[in-house]
Amino acid sequence: MSENENIEDREELLSTKKVTISMGPQHPSAHGVLHLILEMQGEKILRAEPDIGYLHRGTEKIAENLLYHQFTPYTDRLDYMSAMSNNMAYVMAVEKALGIEGDIPDRAEYLRVIVAELARCASHLLGIGAWAVDMGALTAFLYCIREREMCLDLFEMISGARMTCSYMRVGGVRYDADQKFFDKVRDFVRILPEKLDEYNKLLTGNRIWIQRNRDIGAISAEDAINFGFTGPNLRASGVPWDIRKDTPYSVYDRFDFDVPVGEKGDCFDRYLLRMAEMRQSLRIIEQALDSMPDGPIAVDIPDVVPPAKDAIYDNMENLIHHFKYVSSGFTVPEGEVYSAIEGPKGILGVYILSDGTEKPYRLKLRVPSFVNLQVMDFLSKETYMADVVAILSSLDPVFGECDK
Amino acid sequence: MTELTNILPSMATVLQVIMIAVKCVIIAGIVMNLPIILVWLERKVAGHIQQRPGPMRIGPHGLLQSVADGIKLIFKEDIIPSKADKIVFIIAPVIALIPAMTVFVTIPFGDSIMIPYINQEVTLYIADFNVAILFILAVGGISVYGFMLGGWASNSKYALLGSIRAAAQMISYEVAFSFAAIGVVMMTNSLSLVDIVHAQDGWFTNWNILYLPVGPVWFCIFFVAALAELNRIPFDMSEDEGSLAAGYQVEYSGMKFSLFALAEYSAMVSISVLCVIFFFGGWNAPIPGIPIVPPVLWLIGKTFVFIYFFMVIRFTLPRYRYDQLMTIGWKVLIPLSLVMILITGLMRILL
Numbered sequence: 001m002s003e004n005e006n007i008e009d010r011e012e013l014l015s016t017k018k019v020t021i022s023m024g025p026q027h028p029s030a031h032g033v034l035h036l037i038l039e040m041q042g043e044k045i046l047r048a049e050p051d052i053g054y055l056h057r058g059t060e061k062i063a064e065n066l067l068y069h070q071f072t073p074y075t076d077r078l079d080y081m082s083a084m085s086n087n088m089a090y091v092m093a094v095e096k097a098l099g100i101e102g103d104i105p106d107r108a109e110y111l112r113v114i115v116a117e118l119a120r121c122a123s124h125l126l127g128i129g130a131w132a133v134d135m136g137a138l139t140a141f142l143y144c145i146r147e148r149e150m151c152l153d154l155f156e157m158i159s160g161a162r163m164t165c166s167y168m169r170v171g172g173v174r175y176d177a178d179q180k181f182f183d184k185v186r187d188f189v190r191i192l193p194e195k196l197d198e199y200n201k202l203l204t205g206n207r208i209w210i211q212r213n214r215d216i217g218a219i220s221a222e223d224a225i226n227f228g229f230t231g232p233n234l235r236a237s238g239v240p241w242d243i244r245k246d247t248p249y250s251v252y253d254r255f256d257f258d259v260p261v262g263e264k265g266d267c268f269d270r271y272l273l274r275m276a277e278m279r280q281s282l283r284i285i286e287q288a289l290d291s292m293p294d295g296p297i298a299v300d301i302p303d304v305v306p307p308a309k310d311a312i313y314d315n316m317e318n319l320i321h322h323f324k325y326v327s328s329g330f331t332v333p334e335g336e337v338y339s340a341i342e343g344p345k346g347i348l349g350v351y352i353l354s355d356g357t358e359k360p361y362r363l364k365l366r367v368p369s370f371v372n373l374q375v376m377d378f379l380s381k382e383t384y385m386a387d388v389v390a391i392l393s394s395l396d397p398v399f400g401e402c403d404k
Numbered sequence: 405m406t407e408l409t410n411i412l413p414s415m416a417t418v419l420q421v422i423m424i425a426v427k428c429v430i431i432a433g434i435v436m437n438l439p440i441i442l443v444w445l446e447r448k449v450a451g452h453i454q455q456r457p458g459p460m461r462i463g464p465h466g467l468l469q470s471v472a473d474g475i476k477l478i479f480k481e482d483i484i485p486s487k488a489d490k491i492v493f494i495i496a497p498v499i500a501l502i503p504a505m506t507v508f509v510t511i512p513f514g515d516s517i518m519i520p521y522i523n524q525e526v527t528l529y530i531a532d533f534n535v536a537i538l539f540i541l542a543v544g545g546i547s548v549y550g551f552m553l554g555g556w557a558s559n560s561k562y563a564l565l566g567s568i569r570a571a572a573q574m575i576s577y578e579v580a581f582s583f584a585a586i587g588v589v590m591m592t593n594s595l596s597l598v599d600i601v602h603a604q605d606g607w608f609t610n611w612n613i614l615y616l617p618v619g620p621v622w623f624c625i626f627f628v629a630a631l632a633e634l635n636r637i638p639f640d641m642s643e644d645e646g647s648l649a650a651g652y653q654v655e656y657s658g659m660k661f662s663l664f665a666l667a668e669y670s671a672m673v674s675i676s677v678l679c680v681i682f683f684f685g686g687w688n689a690p691i692p693g694i695p696i697v698p699p700v701l702w703l704i705g706k707t708f709v710f711i712y713f714f715m716v717i718r719f720t721l722p723r724y725r726y727d728q729l730m731t732i733g734w735k736v737l738i739p740l741s742l743v744m745i746l747i748t749g750l751m752r753i754l755l
Contacts, residue, residue, distance in 0.1 A: 386726060
């Protein structure tokens with residue numbers, strides 16, 4: 001009897017305890033400032049709870065106090081890996097509210113498409129690179145960064161800024177592109193496929209990379225839809241939902257491109273899908289370059305678009321016009337609009353409720369990183385701690401966007 | 405007077421002791437300072453693999469970079485977490501370092517040379533144990549205590565997970581590592597490293613790597629197990645910065661942190677030397693008739709090839725997951741080495 005008691009005591013002594021670990025917000029693979037509360041039994045994950053908000057800046061509230069055109073730079077800081085796409089989502093929503101979405105000159109639309117697709121490449125490159133470094137492949141990361149650098153150089157050429165571009169404005173784009181820029185873009189279109197093959201050699205066929213990602217964090221198409229997945233993460237589960245194709249905006253209906261889909265919806269499919277998407281983006285860029293029309297780069301509506309900077313120095317009327325634009329902006333008719341684009345991370349939607357003044361009454365952003373992140377607990381259950389890193393990287397959240 | 409001479413050791417013995425002391429100091433000096441070069445080399449290799457120059461600022465081609473880093477680490481604030489087990493926390497890096505250095509006692513860098521003026525023959529190793537392999541395995545196994553205690557004493561969950569991983573990984577791979585050493589012993593009929601090298605004298609066809617068909621397989625087992633023993637990518641579970649930040653050394657800073665790094669680099673050097681001694685003929689030239697290059701240089705050259713190889717691997721491969729690592733250890737390497745022992749044994753008996 002006493003022996004049994006002793007054994008029971010011992011078992012209690014030896015029983016393992018659940019450990020709660022705070023992964024982040026200061027953690028090398030927290031992808032910014034994600035605080036992931038992991039409940040673990042040894043290395044097994046019992047629960048993963050994302051705790052967000054460390055980068056909350058009240059972007060939506062800020063918008064209510066800014067003129068419509070003043071808010072564009074704030075969108076740069078949403079998904080700071082692809083400022084161009086965010087610009088596009090916002091200006092398209094305002095244009096829709098103004099009712100001028102059909103009047104945007106073709107050249108502006110083409111330039112928008114080119115830079116937005118470049119932003120998609122930059123975002124996917126960094127996504128894959130950061131993922132690789134979380135899995136320990138530092139070299140793949142630096143290779144990806146090298147090509148992303150080319151994208152950023154292109155952004156610098158066209159907008160003067162590398163990451164926070166603010167290139168687009170309501171009614172068009174801010175600066176025209178010259179032949180030098182187009183040549184550089186062509187170089188990029190030519191070079192990137194070779195480099196993608198290089199990553200293929202480093203990662204796709206790599207046994208360790210496959211073992212770390214295949215069948216990890218698999219999500220069925222039905223679950224993916226129910227969780228509100230969009231973008232590459234949804235398509236990796238086999239749902240061909242790409243609003244560039246299904247509800248075309250801008251001039252995407254003029255281009256010929258495929259929507260790659262995955263099969264299993266696991267991390268490896270999400271990786272392959274991003275690789276395939278970059279190639280499709282390059283196809284779009286190439287077609288846009290080939291059929292680049294001439295013409296103005298912004299609508300000819302003086303209320304919305306100020307005169308060019310060099311025209312205001314020697315012309316009083318232009319100076320007044322410019323002053324009027326920057327100080328009081330333009331009014332947007334009463335009503336509500338929702339407009340969305342296919343961002344690199346998923347559908348980026350902008351909802352604007354206007355009360356007829358120069359500032360939005362309410363602005364709501366539908367950000368893919370936030371929506372995608374809620375699946376963390378569902379996918380991480382019963383996996384190992386190292387898998388959580390793979391799953392998080394494969395969802396590719398950016399916390400500027402998630403925390404807004 | 406005669407009594408005194410009986411008590412006093414003879415001149416030869418005194419000389420012998422002095423020789424050993426001098427050799428110890430020289431080897432300790434080399435091993436302690438080698439990481440300075442190796443860190444620079446590793447960063448240069450990383451840089452060139454990743455198409456960037458690597459360290460370039462301090463000294464020609466950044467040669468003095470690791471000296472600068474060392475000085476910085478010495479002067480850095482030495483933080484001990486308030487809830488840490490202070491004594492264990494302090495001695496853990498030392499426990500990790502000492503075994504990694506002690507291994508060099510048995511390593512032969514060459515056979516022996518004559519020193520001209522004192523007409524004394526000097527062996528190029530500190531000691532030729534007849535159980536050198538056992539000594540290396542035993543002493544090398546102790547260093548895991550450093551990683552374990554360091555992680556435990558830090559009183560941090562990340563460090564604890566790191567040290568659990570380190571312990572499990574090292575114990576698992578110690579088995580495969582020892583089996584590979586047994587393979588070498590079976591191929592060369594000796595536990596002494598000097599005899600192991602002498603068994604591979606002559607042409608490069610005598611090297612253990614070419615002891616067909618088992619030699620290459622033994623080498624692969626040894627090399628993979630060594631990678632795991634070294635805690636390097638693809639097996640660096642215990643300091644997996646992807647999930648554990650820095651693993652067992654997450655709370656260490658300053659000189660204690662660099663002692664861990666020193667231990668790792670010393671281990672890398674000793675494992676590389678062992679690779680050469682076990683499988684690539686030690687200090688033997690591939691073709692016997694090359695007298696111009698002294699044997700020591702052959703050993704150093706071959707060792708650096710392996711060190712370079714370890715570095716290239718680190719910057720090429722991603723890392724395995726903890727359970728996958730265990731699977732490789734227990735389900736692949738150990739059964740494979742058991743089969744290889746059988747085959748090698750049969751070869752020894754029948755051939």
